[in-house]
Amino acid sequence: MNYNDFLTRQQQIKKLSIAEQKNFYEQLLKKKYDKTEVRILASFYYGQLFYQEGNFRKTIEIIEPIIVDYQSYPYTPKLLSCFNLIGVATHCETEYNVSRFFYETALKIAMENDEKYYYAFEYNNIALTYIEEQNYEEALKSLALAEDVLKDCDEEMGAYIYINKSISLQKLNRLTEALKAFELGVSQYHADTIVPDDVTRCAATLYYKLEQPEKYETYKKQILSKMDEMYAAEFMDACRELFECGRDSCDDNLMxxxxxxxxxxxxxxxxxxxxxxxxxxxxxxxxxxxxxxxxxxxxxxxxxxxxxxxxxxxxxxxxxxx
The missing domain is CATH 1.20.58 (Methane Monooxygenase Hydroxylase; Chain G, domain 1)
Incomplete structure (x- = not known):
């Protein structure tokens, strides 16, 4: 199956059940293809199906053969997608050092191929691993690099960058800067539309720390109303953050x-x-x-x-x- 044939077939199987899609990719990857773009694409789409189900270990297992031997494959932007997919899968498994390695390698490959569009994306991903490790100074360094190359990326990337910047600045108690980053993310980059849940969580803790109770209460209620809809990592972060607000304010009801x-x-x-x-x-x-x-x-x-x-x-x- 050549590249164009694969793309045509891939569009067709998107209409099938998840089980049928998995079977298609599994059978395709069993065949002895050379190290081609088709194998990169098939691995990515196959791994993505498991990622969407929350089966991160299976995602890693599928993508790993591409990653360990990536230099033997032709360059295609989907190679970066493979690195990012395994990066986010290991991130979800809380293997932040490993995740960062994949993002840094993706950035290196992007730079080698002058793919400026991806630079801000990778810097932001790297920052996320530092945020999870509570290394907010390093996160801010990566986010500053992301800001510098934002002009080469989709404008919506600014929503992610400035909300993550606000979160990091909050943690360092640099609240004036955190508010500025938050407001820029919302007003200029429409973060409230692009990443509404991140905005809500960021705003709740920010306005609590800024001692603006009306705004804090508004965002707190929004978080509490969505608890049942959150995936595990988001739920855990929201609980931890609101619990800390409750503990600091002696709000027994909230805790x-x-x-x-x-x-x-x-x-x-x-x-x-x-x-x-x-x-x-x-x-x-x-x-x-x-x-x-x-x-x-x-x-x-x-x-x-x-x-x-x-x-x-x-x-x-x-x-x-x-």
């Missing part, structure tokens, strides 16, 4: 609301062990604040339970990758 929401989430998704660990951590913090010894012990037991499960999960996936 209990967050804990109830997390309990309901874990009842619904018991295998979301990272959310479970965060839940146990917040229960522990709350119990310490109340000096409730029994609750403290229960929270510590829960933390150890989820830590053990995470270690076991990591071991299993390490063995599978050998």
């Amino acid at each position: 209990n609301h967050i804990l109830r929401s997390m309990n309901q989430y874990m009842e619904k998704y018991p295998d979301e062990i990272k959310v479970g660990l965060e839940f146990a951590e917040l229960i522990y913090v709350y119990a310490v604040g109340k000096m409730d010894k029994d609750a403290i012990l229960e929270a510590l037991e829960a933390k150890n339970y989820y830590k053990d499960r995470i270690i076991e999960y990591s071991k299993e996936n390490h063995i599978k990758s050998l």
Whole structure:
């Protein structure tokens, strides 16, 4: 199957069920193709199907053969897409160093091929890994580089860059700069339309820290109303951020609301062990604040339970990758 034939077929199978699409790519990748653009594209679309289902390990497994031998393949922009897909999959697995390596490699390849359009995208992705590691100074350095090349990218990329910049500046308590970045992201780059959930979360914590209670309450209510719709990482971040606002303001109702929401989430998704660990951590913090010894012990037991499960999960996936 040549490149054009693949593109034609790919458009056709998009109308099929997910299972049928997976089968098409699986059979295609079993064939002994040379290292061609077709193999890059097939791997990307196949891996993307699993990513959309939240099966990040399977995504990594599919994309990895392309990544480890990428220099043997012809350059195509979809090669960058493969690096970004495995980057976001490892990011979702909280392997931030690994994720950053993939983004940095994608940036290197883009620069070697003068693909300026992708520079801001990769710098922003790199910044996200630093934000997750709470290394906000490094995040801001990457975001500054993204700002410098934003002119070569889609304008909407500015929405991501300036909201992430605002988040990082907030964490460093540089609130005037954080507000400026937030307002620029919304007014000039329409972040409230492009990344509405990120804007809501960013605004809630920003206006809380700026002591603007009316705006804080507005955004807080929006977050609480959407809790049931959030995916795991977003849900965990929202809970952590609002819980901290509640703890700082001694808002017992808010903290209990967050804990109830997390309990309901874990009842619904018991295998979301990272959310479970965060839940146990917040229960522990709350119990310490109340000096409730029994609750403290229960929270510590829960933390150890989820830590053990995470270690076991990591071991299993390490063995599978050998």
